Amino acid sequence: MSEAASRNTLLVAARVRHGWHTQQEFADAYERHALALGEQAAISVRQVRRWESGRSEWPNRDARRVLESMFGLPLERLGFIRPGASGAGTVVGRVPVPARKGMDVPPAFGADEARRQGGHAVVGRARALLENAARVDARCGPGGALPEALGLVKAIEATARDVRADARRELLALGSRAAEFTAWLHHDGGAPPSTVLYWHDRAIEWADLSGDGAMHGYVLLRKAQATERTDPARMRDLAHAAVHGPWSLPLRARAEALQQEARAMALLGAAPEDVTRLLDQAYEALDAAPPVRTVVATCTGPLCGAYDRDRLTAQSAICHREAGRPERAVGLLREPVTTGVFGPRDRAFFTAHLAGALAAAGEPDEAAMTGLSVLRLAAGPRFGQALRELRRTVGLLRPYGRRPAVRELRLSLGSLSA
Incomplete structure (x- = not known):
């Protein structure tokens, strides 16, 4: 079979579809993603060439984790052939056609x-x-x-x-x-x-x-949250659709979606009273919700079943920070970050926002010390949202780079990235 006939076109197409137009761009993206997952970081362009030529063996465990995470697809759908899979399906032009059963199911x-x-x-x-x-x-x-x-x-x-x-x-x-x-x-x-x-x-x-219509609405909320600050208009539209779609969101999920819409409005420069109006609606929905049955969020229980006033208060503080009112954000965040019943990830995320609000409010030393406490929570498990927010805080603290606490935070975060 010629090299052209055996080329792994699925991997090439997926790479280009994700915006990595050269093999070097893909190798660089692989390294960044591997670091985020705590895996072996580097691959060479030569390795990418082997994968795309169709001559490479099944990737090792670390590479499998990184590749599946990067593309969101099993390796078979990226053109790789699992060892011993010759009897499970037919291979045509490097594209595996799996059998009806036996898809590596536990x-x-x-x-x-x-x-x-x-x-x-x-x-x-x-x-x-x-x-x-x-x-x-x-x-x-x-x-x-x-x-x-x-x-x-x-x-x-x-x-x-x-x-x-x-x-x-x-x-x-x-x-x-x-x-x-x-x-x-x-x-x-x-x-x-x-x-x-x-x-x-x-x-x-x-x-x-x-x-499950409510789940459809909930995923729209999660899409809105995944946009972060990069596209506030899309964030607003998704959060608004989650609240007003042809389904009935549970009240706690409705409260969180209204808060997310308020954050998007703040990012878009809306009038303070419009942001406050949406936050008031969020509190009203939360107050009307049945009592919280658990303080721990679950993946299979009621949607937003653990969403409570501490969480809404912390998220409201983020809205005020986005609206350019960092002092108000600091005042709202201090109590829930200190006393709220949060898991390590949420505590790290909200504390990172507190550090950023302190930096924006002109309190660089306290901001840096707060940021160091975020690192203690987030560095080991690599909580990505918290660490990205902390990097934003370090950027705000750049004018104060000679202060000892600020320098320690910058070096510690840099060491983690490296």
């Missing part, structure tokens, strides 16, 4: 067992695995949880073909939760926006197929 998701049990037992196992992946994420960060989440989504996709209609609906509803969680892991890990969008769209598709 034993708990075997198609034969799913048919025997009607799928409901598999749904229970999948729910437990999704919650476990969330616990891994909270403890170890996105790099630790992403392989498990990707495997779970792939298992749900394969198993849903072989169960009865009622169990299929339930399994796809859970798959929507798993796909949204996978999108979040990619976002926190610093994946390209197109990869995050892929998984959000998969979550919406499965929510629609399972008839």
Whole structure:
């Protein structure tokens, strides 16, 4: 077979689609993504050439994690051939055509067992695995949880073909939760926006197929949050659609979506009274919600089931910061950051915003000390959102670079990046 015939066109097309038009650009992007996941960082252009020529062997464990995270796709859909997979499907021009069954599904998701049990037992196992992946994420960060989440989504996709209609609906509803969680892991890990969008769209598709309208609205909220500060008009439109779409969001999710719309309005330079009006509506929705049943957010429980006043207050402070009122943000953030019941990731994220608000308010030493406390929370598990916000704070502190605390923060964050 000629080199042209065996070329891995799937990987080449996926690379170009993500904006990496040369092999060197792809190698550089791989290194950045590997660092975010805590994996072996560097590959050479020669390695990229081998992968794209079709002559390379199945990538090693670390490379598999990075590649699947970068593209949001299993390696088979990037043109790689799994060792021993010759009997599972036919290969045509380097494009694997998988067999109907046997898609690397964990034993708990075997198609034969799913048919025997009607799928409901598999749904229970999948729910437990999704919650476990969330616990891994909270403890170890996105790099630790992403392989498990990707495997779970792939298992749900394969198993849903072989169960009865009622169990299929339930399994796809859970798959929507798993796909949204996978999108979040990619976002926190610093994946390209197109990869995050892929998984959000998969979550919406499965929510629609399972008839879960509220989940569709919730994913729009999560899309709005994933835009961060880069596109406030899109953030506003997505958050507004989450609230006003043809579904009924739970009140706690409605409160968070209204807050997100307020943040977008602040970024767009809206009048303070318009931002305050949306925040007031968020508080009204939260006050009307049933009591919180848990202080820990779960991937399979009620949407935004742990969303409480401390979280809304902290997010409202971020809105005031975006509106150019850092002193107001500092005043609102101090109490929830100190006393709120947050997990390590959320505490790191809100504390990073407190550091930024302090820097903008002209308190560089306190800002730097607060930033160092963020590093203690976020450095080990590589909580990406918190670390990105901390880098923004370091940028604000550049005029105060000679101060000892500011210098320590800059060097510590630089050492982590390296």
